[in-house]
Amino acid sequence: MRRVVVLLALLSVCDGVTFSQLCSGNPNNQRRTSDMWGQGNYGASRQDRLHQGLDIVCNDGATVYAPFDVKLKGQVIVYPNGLKMAINKGIKLEGEGLCFKLFYVEPDKLWGTLRRGERIGTMLPMQSVYPGITSHVHVQMCNKSDPTRYF
Template identity: 35%
Template sequence: MCEPFIATSIVRNGVFFRILRDDPSPGDDKNTFSCRRIGMLGEFRPIVEGRMISRGIDRFGTGQPGASRGHRSHKGIDVIASPMQKIFSPIDGDVVREAFPYKDDPKMRGILIRGTGEYAAWEVKLFYVVGLFNGMVQAGGLVGHAQSLLSKYPGITNHVHMEVFRNHIQVDPRGPFRRCF
């Protein structure tokens, strides 16, 4: 038996299709192909297994975009993640470097991913994640593990802080991640 295989891919109205050849058996000269919808072009994947849950209110505030942080506002979004939980890349991309959320605390780590292919306009920063510091990743591929924030903020809900940039401009992550919550 031959497995269906990916022959080629096309984009129609922003929807990414892979064209699968249904029956590659010898003697079939009709070359019948079927279109299978894979997902929206450049659609972000959740960074945790299953749906993402945004951090609710705790004694340190909330994790929603625009939430107050003293003199600055919170431009990212916080997604609940337990220490050592697996964290996945939301996009196909290159891990450019580690990213450090705090200049004065090198124990807290992060990852900067620059999109490639259909994600080329995007960059994503993931904070409180230890993992890759270079190399290619695929959307949905493992990039690291969540860190514990409890030693820094006792009582906080452990989470991964995400920031999203499109064409180098920071955007509200709820847009590209809308299907992940």
């Protein structure tokens, strides 16, 4: 019974969470729609798999912000095979009862805490790897569930 109460409390905390501005130049967290490389919505087709995140428009070199008070939980390597080195970084974060990762970000630091609106780091040069794509930060929940409801 106690586990059910804790789970329900955690779910109610997460339900009211909304990401504030994630990237400079995109105050409303505009999502990547369709471009020559595909679509940025959760579940979009990616040849032999489905897209497991949500893409938020962010220009190469732009500042990436903490969407709410977060704990930095270390670096993420986006492509485990070592390909696409120019954009092969990200960071894992926890806050507001959520665990999520931001891909294509060069973090300023890997551990510690940040308050909402503080700088996490810099958007990496996506155009150097995917010319013509709508540059974006990929938001992926640690459990790979759909992050759309938080935007």
